[in-house]
Amino acid sequence: MIRLTELRLPLDHSTDALREAILARLNIDSAALRDFTVARRGYDARKRGRIVLVYSVDCTINDEAAVLAAHENTPSVMPTPDTSYVLPTVTSEGAGGPRPVVIGAGPCGVMAALILAQAGLRPIVIERGKIVRERTVDTFALWRRSELTPESNVQFGEGGAGTFSDGKLYSGVSDPRHLGRKVMEEFVKAGAPEEILYVSKPHIGTFRLVSMVEHIRGEIERLGGSYRFGVRVDGLITEGSPRRMKGLRLSDGTTLETDHAILAVGHSARDTFEMLREAQVPMVAKPFSIGVRIEHPQSLIDCARFGDQGGHPLLGAADYKLVHHAKNGRAVYSFCMCPGGTVVAATSEPNQVVTNGMSQYSRAERNANAGIVVDVSPERDYPDDVLGGVAFQRHWERAAFVAGGGDYKAPAQRVEDFLAGRPSTTLGDVVPSYKPGVTPTDLSLCLPDFAVEAIREALPAFERKLKGFSMGDAVLTGVETRTSSPIRMPRGADGQSPGIAGLFPAGEGAGYAGGILSAGIDGIRAAEWVIHALTGSPV
16 A cells, blocks of 8 residues: 555545545546545644645555655655554463563553453453442542542542543654554544544543443453452562562552563552652652643634634644743643643542543533643752652642642632732633632642742743633633653663563553553553563564
């Protein structure tokens, strides 16, 4: 097959226009084009109100070799890349011994377990939280009644933090082996819409993610894998020098024998980080960010980005991506933008307030929201402790809890008041979506001074890029602290911790991913490293 890229067509192009564009690009007649499929569809919205669709297509044509030769100097004409996934081979000898264990059932852990199961290795998945349906009930209890279940919430439970999110499935990570395609294909098998395979900014939404997580669990179990819910890993059992994994101590008082464990615990497993430090697992402090969620009417963002074409069904609810380098040396940027979504309570510890964003597949809610966050670095902000970032996060999350009134309501402030340095006593036309509710106040009470200073500088700068962004009634809700893991666990070229052979740190919690897709990709890689360790199969 031949892939064509950068086919640009008007937003409301005719049904036949794409075929005609292919014929024109390749300079062939209609009879020579046997078939084509859309590999990718995006849009170029740099000229507001004159948006064009941008396609990549895979074509089956007569005499492909001759056509490729005729276009050998055309960058947009090339052979279609092979994106198929080849499962590593597992011998019967490699399948013997203790079963591999996956610690954590978020996107990384689930994809790791699925690959291991497909390879016939019958993984055991350990998840400290509950199955996804029960977890949903507990999460809603915090949102509706201010009742927190520390082991079952937005952060902990089957599906991981990505379950209660926008379900974004795009990432900037390098992916030369097209592992992201494998993740997408497994998601489609589990019930995701097929469009995620070709749209430029695919997303799923929370409700679809719930059923997909259940489907993938069923497939892992069908292939011989098993799950243990409501059990936390409280210790590592090792032997020898250098040390090697021999098992796990669990929170229910039992032990589990294993020589190979994938550590996919997510970015909020703070007690697990403490346990790993005590177990002398190598860790280093890593940058993350802190800030607030900002909400605007989605219609304002649609108009600012798309002009009169806002609301077009092929465009959907508009998103944005903004960055500003402040005079105090901090970077301010939009994070996890959720078109037509809601701001949600995302704490996992008592007496703390944490925000995140979530959308359903339809992205049909009234407001757009995004994190507006400022970089935090170990060198400047917590230089003396590998877990100093955790202490930093907790400090400001507790401050937000107090500023919100002490009942899991979140502190909120109008943009106009925030810029003027005065507390908000009421809110305006933009109704905040955060549940269980917000308290108008002064967000400088629950943000470090450098973040307040940088965000106050950034909002007018963002206004110049996106008209209406600093509107007075836009709502800021605090605090956003869980942008990424505050630590990284080093690993060797074989994926194993340099401190303990047989321990494979992976995903967001280990500092190697930032979202559903990148976490899933890293989960596949971790599973392949385990297979290689067991059998010597090439990775």
